[in-house]
Amino acid sequence: MTNAEIASLFDHVADLLEYQGGNVFRVRAYRNAARLVKGTVEPLAAIRGASDRSFTDLDGIGKDLATKIETLLDGGRLPMLEQLEQEVPQVAFDLMRVPGLGPKKVKLLVDALRLTSLDDLGEACRAGRVRELQGFGEKTEATILANLAFAQNPEHNRLLWDEADAIVRQLVEWMRGCPAALRVEAAGSWRRGRETVGDIDILAESSQPAAVMDHLLAWESAGDLLLRGDTKTSIRGPQGVQIDLRVVEAASFGSAWQYFTGSKEHNVRLRSRARDRGLTINEYGVTRLDAPEAGSLAGRTEAEVYEAVGLPWIPPELREGRGEIEQAAAGKLPTLVTIADIRGDLHMHTTATDGEATLAEMATAAIERGLSYIAITDHGKRVTMAHGLDEKRLRRQWQTIDRLNESLAAGGKPPLVVLKGIEVDMLEKGGLDLPDDVLAEADWVVASLHYGQKQDRQRITARIVEAIEHPAVSCIGHPTGRLLNRRPAYDVDMQQVIAAAAATGTFLEINANPWRLDLDDTLAAAAARAGVKLVISTDAHSTGGLDVMRCGILQARRAGLEPNDVANTQTLAGLRKLLAKQRSA
Numbered sequence: 001m002t003n004a005e006i007a008s009l010f011d012h013v014a015d016l017l018e019y020q021g022g023n024v025f026r027v028r029a030y031r032n033a034a035r036l037v038k039g040t041v042e043p044l045a046a047i048r049g050a051s052d053r054s055f056t057d058l059d060g061i062g063k064d065l066a067t068k069i070e071t072l073l074d075g076g077r078l079p080m081l082e083q084l085e086q087e088v089p090q091v092a093f094d095l096m097r098v099p100g101l102g103p104k105k106v107k108l109l110v111d112a113l114r115l116t117s118l119d120d121l122g123e124a125c126r127a128g129r130v131r132e133l134q135g136f137g138e139k140t141e142a143t144i145l146a147n148l149a150f151a152q153n154p155e156h157n158r159l160l161w162d163e164a165d166a167i168v169r170q171l172v173e174w175m176r177g178c179p180a181a182l183r184v185e186a187a188g189s190w191r192r193g194r195e196t197v198g199d200i201d202i203l204a205e206s207s208q209p210a211a212v213m214d215h216l217l218a219w220e221s222a223g224d225l226l227l228r229g230d231t232k233t234s235i236r237g238p239q240g241v242q243i244d245l246r247v248v249e250a251a252s253f254g255s256a257w258q259y260f261t262g263s264k265e266h267n268v269r270l271r272s273r274a275r276d277r278g279l280t281i282n283e284y285g286v287t288r289l290d291a292p293e294a295g296s297l298a299g300r301t302e303a304e305v306y307e308a309v310g311l312p313w314i315p316p317e318l319r320e321g322r323g324e325i326e327q328a329a330a331g332k333l334p335t336l337v338t339i340a341d342i343r344g345d346l347h348m349h350t351t352a353t354d355g356e357a358t359l360a361e362m363a364t365a366a367i368e369r370g371l372s373y374i375a376i377t378d379h380g381k382r383v384t385m386a387h388g389l390d391e392k393r394l395r396r397q398w399q400t401i402d403r404l405n406e407s408l409a410a411g412g413k414p415p416l417v418v419l420k421g422i423e424v425d426m427l428e429k430g431g432l433d434l435p436d437d438v439l440a441e442a443d444w445v446v447a448s449l450h451y452g453q454k455q456d457r458q459r460i461t462a463r464i465v466e467a468i469e470h471p472a473v474s475c476i477g478h479p480t481g482r483l484l485n486r487r488p489a490y491d492v493d494m495q496q497v498i499a500a501a502a503a504t505g506t507f508l509e510i511n512a513n514p515w516r517l518d519l520d521d522t523l524a525a526a527a528a529r530a531g532v533k534l535v536i537s538t539d540a541h542s543t544g545g546l547d548v549m550r551c552g553i554l555q556a557r558r559a560g561l562e563p564n565d566v567a568n569t570q571t572l573a574g575l576r577k578l579l580a581k582q583r584s585a
């Protein structure tokens with residue numbers, strides 16, 4: 001079991017306890033444990049394996065939770081969770097997936113309206129019965145209806161890329177241990193780096209398909225068998241995800257990998273290009289339309305397949321049928337940004353607000369990851385929930401940063417420079433939550449919109465454009481506010497935001513948090529086309545949080561971004577030049 005899976009189980013327990021009106025402290029203990037486990041980089045299984053360590057060493061994990069983690073790691077089930085799941089009706093589980101509906105509201109709705117399904121809830125909203133409940137009202141009813149549509153959309157019931165990636169890694173490692181498999185690779189939307197993944201596609205090269213398929217069934221996380229053919233097997237994997245394994249011969253490995261990587265739109269266009277050249281492409285290879293009996297012309301590698309239709313190999317992240325084949329044909333494929341191009345991370349939190357690591361710990365973690373600069377951007381004072389910084393505390397943090405930079409530079413060229421930053425809030429009524437004279441002293445200012453997300457399009461757009469035009473603001477954080485599977489973006493005119501950013505040189509963020517990935521690929525591409533520089537930052541709230549940079553990179557690659565489109569691929573001197581330009585705009 002991965003840390004993320006254990007964390008989501010604990011969150012699930014907390015939800016169920018809360019639904020039942022359980023003890024507040026008990027609920028909180030599970031929530032805290034979930035957060036802690038999620039933020040722990042080291043797999044809990046490794047701690048379990050070390051004789052001199054114990055889960056109770058982790059802050060907030062007592063004996064009871066430690067035992068439960070052990071049970072889970074041993075593949076056991078939690079009796080208390082099974083009991084809770086029996087006591088809570090299915091409809092409550094479904095309702096809790098609707099954005100904005102926490103366990104308490106769900107309980108109220110289920111009991112008062114005698115709901116048995118999500119459709120019941122929709123009907124009750126349309127009949128105006130929800131607004132009559134205490135604490136709901138007409139506006140809430142409309143919001144529930146909109147969010148219900150969001151939750152029922154199958155697009156919002158997929159794994160996050162990051163979750164799928166954890167499964168893919170374990171699975172591929174297991175399958176590579178099969179003596180009959182000469183090569184194992186993952187394909188599908190995981191390989192294209194889509195922000196969410198529907199099912200997982202695995203490809204194996206072997207002349208003994210039965211042995212390879214048996215090996216899959218022997219995987220410790222293998223669930224129900226869904227289908228078994230001669231060369232294809234489908235099973236349920238962790239979190240209910242469908243896993244499709246296909247076994248192919250070496251001669252078609254490349255064509256099968258290309259085929260099962262998709263996307264459908266890309267493959268349709270590729271096949272039509274092949275037809276124009278008298279060829280046909282499928283998962284087995286490339287053949288001539290007028291001489292199929294001559295056999296496959298290409299198929300060992302993907303490059304061979306593309307070459308057969310006169311194209312260079314196309315990176316999987318671009319294979320969406322959005323013009324990449326024409327670009328490839330014209331020799332104009334972008335040189336996509338890679339994680340090695342990233343020199344700095346410009347959005348992260350510390351224990352001064354809602355982060356879990358200290359300033360010094362974040363700096364050390366950044367050095368370990370080979371970064372040459374970071375910006376510390378704790379919350380401004382509007383975010384009271386996270387104990388946001390006022391002027392005084394912020395200035396004190398900056399003094400600490402000055403001292404840290406001095407000590408980093410003591411031995412000569414510093415391995416890392418820490419920028420004095422802040423994540424200011426765009427206030428509901430307009431303006432920012434810290435005074436201009438303080439912001440003018442910052443090296444780096446991220447402006448974000450955390451409150452008043454329900455305001456209308458004009459209002460929200462105006463707040464963001466105002467922040468863009470503020471001389472001290474360097475970058476807009478998570479510009480649309482969406483959370484994958486949980487919450488749609490706020491209503492904002494991104495065309496206007498992009499135009500304003502282009503005019504002032506203000507950067508727009510690709511927040512690399514796997515829940516956010518905000519801007520998304522199409523908006524990031526639109527911003528880059530308009531001449532806006534993007535910043536890929538992690539918004540880390542722990543040292544492990546710095547590792548989600550790779551998710552942001554994938555999104556940037558899907559947007560077709562080159563290193564030059566991304567401000568934090570610059571040296572610190574280069575970045576400072578761009579910032580100076582912003583201020584004089």
Ligand SMILES: [Zn+2]
Pocket residue numbers: 423448450477478
């Ligand atoms: Zn934020």
Ligand SMILES: [Zn+2]
Pocket residue numbers: 347348349423539
């Ligand atoms: Zn943040």
